[in-house]
Amino acid sequence: MKSLENLLNLLSNRNLSYYDFVARAKNSIISDKFDIKDVSMWQMQGLSIERFADKIELKTRTNSINEQEFCIVDIETSGGMSSGQIIEIGAVKIKNAVEISHFQSLVHATNIPESISELTGIYDSDLVDAPPLAKVLENFRVYLGDAVFVAHNVNFDYNFISHSLESMGFGMLLNRKICTIELARRTIKSERYGLESLKNLLGINSTHHRALSDARAACEVFKTSLMCLPNSVKHTEELIKFSKSAPKHYKDKTPSLEI
Template sequence: MDYNELYKKQIINCDKILERLMINSLNYKDLKNQYENALGLELDYDTLLMLGLDITLKQNQEVFLNSRNKSIQDETFCVVDIESTGSISNGQIIEIGAVKVKNGKILDEFESFIYASEVPENITELTGINALMLKDAPKSAKVLADFRLFLGNAIFVAHNVSFDYGFIAKESLEHLNAPLINRKLCTIMLARRCIECDKYGLDSLKNELGITSVHHRALSDAKACAFILNHCINTLKGSLIKTSNDLILYSRSKMKK
C-alpha cells in the first residue's frame, strides 16, 4: 500500500468536509457518509470522535463543529513537534513531543523516543539523537497509539503544521490503520499575522520573543511553539477574533499589504 499517497488524499478529502462544517451544521448520516467515502472506512459517531473530530450531535441529528462557537480561552490546543530520520516519504519519526494548552497554560506534556535501528549522521548532528539512544525505545505503533490518546480531539498545532501533522497522519495509517482528522493550526501562518519579524522559522521567532530552549528536540520545540501560540493569541485580545474557528480562519487569511 502506498501510504504516502493515501494520507495526502485523506487529508485533502477531510479538509473539504471540515470546510463545510465550518459554515453549517450537517446531517449526521450525510456527514458519516462523507467521512466514510473520504477515509474508506465504516464509521460511527464515537469513532469520529476517537479519530479527532470535535463535534456535537444534536437531537435533530444535526452535527455541529464545536470550534465554531468555542472561545479561544475554552479551547484545548495540542502543540506538537517531531524529530525524524528524513522526509515524510522516506523517513520515520524518532521523537514526539507535545503539550496541551488551554487559556495560556500548559495542562499536560507528552514526550517519547521511537525505536529506529539507524539514524543518519546529519540528523544526529542536528538533534543530538543517535541510534544508541533509541535502542530500547518503544516502537512506532505503541508511541503513536499513546500520542493519539493524548491528542484526543484537541486542535493540532505545530510550526509548519503540514509537516508534523502529515508525518503523524501517514505513520498512524501505516502502524495503526487509523486516520488523523483533527483540526489543525499552523503557528508560522499565525505568527506572520501577529508578529513583526524578518523571518518566521522557529529559531528566528524564539530569538525575537526571547525564548530560551534546546533547539531541535521535540518537547523543547513544542513548548517554544506553545509560547508563540499564546503570544499571538494575546496580541488578538480585544479584536474580533473570539472563537477557535476565528483563530484558524485568521491564520489562513490573506496578508494585508
C-alpha cells in the first residue's frame, strides 16, 4: 500500500511515462487478477487516469474544481470492519456545487445490535427484503465511477467500502478522496468539527445517522468549504493537498449558507 501511495503522489504532481508507471506499479496492487499494464483496470477501480501516447496522466491534476465530479458518501454499519457489515449506503454526486444525482440503498442483514438500531433507526425488519451486500456494492461502484470520494471522516467510509468490495471479489477502491473534517478545519472556524456540530453552525437541518441524509449534510459542509478556498486552489489535486496540509482556520468568518 505504501508503494501505491507513493505512485499516486508522483502522479498528483506530474505525468509519468507508461513504462515508468508500470515499473513503479509492480508492487502496488496485491491481486493476481489485476493486470497493472491494463490502464482500463485502474480506471474500473476508480483511478481517474488516462494514457495518451506513452504518458500516464492523473486527470484530477488537470481538472478544475468546477469541472470535477465529487461523490459525497456516508454509510451505516452493524459494527466495525472486522465484526460488522454495511447496512446502508447513501451518496450525493455534485459538479460545480450542483447535485446531479444521488444513490441510496439499505442492505440485507440480520441480528442488528440494539445499540445500532437505537442510533440509526434501522432494525432487522427493515432489512429483510433489502438487496444483498454484493448487489448493492456492485451498483454503488458503477455509480461512483471515477468521481472523487468525499466523506466526513473519509477513511472510515472509504476503507470499509473498499474492504467490503475486496471481500466480494470486486477489488479495492482506487478513487482519489477528500475528508470534509480535514477540509473544514482549514476553511471553517468552529470549536468542533463533528458533523452534528457543523450542521448546527451552518444551519443544516437533516436526520442524523441515516446514510443519505448524512451524505447530504456532509455535502453542504463540503460546498461551504469550497466557498472559502484561496484563489490559488483551482484544480482537484490542489484541493486534495490543501485539505491535508494547509494551515487550519484559513478563514476567520464562515460565509452564510442558505439551505
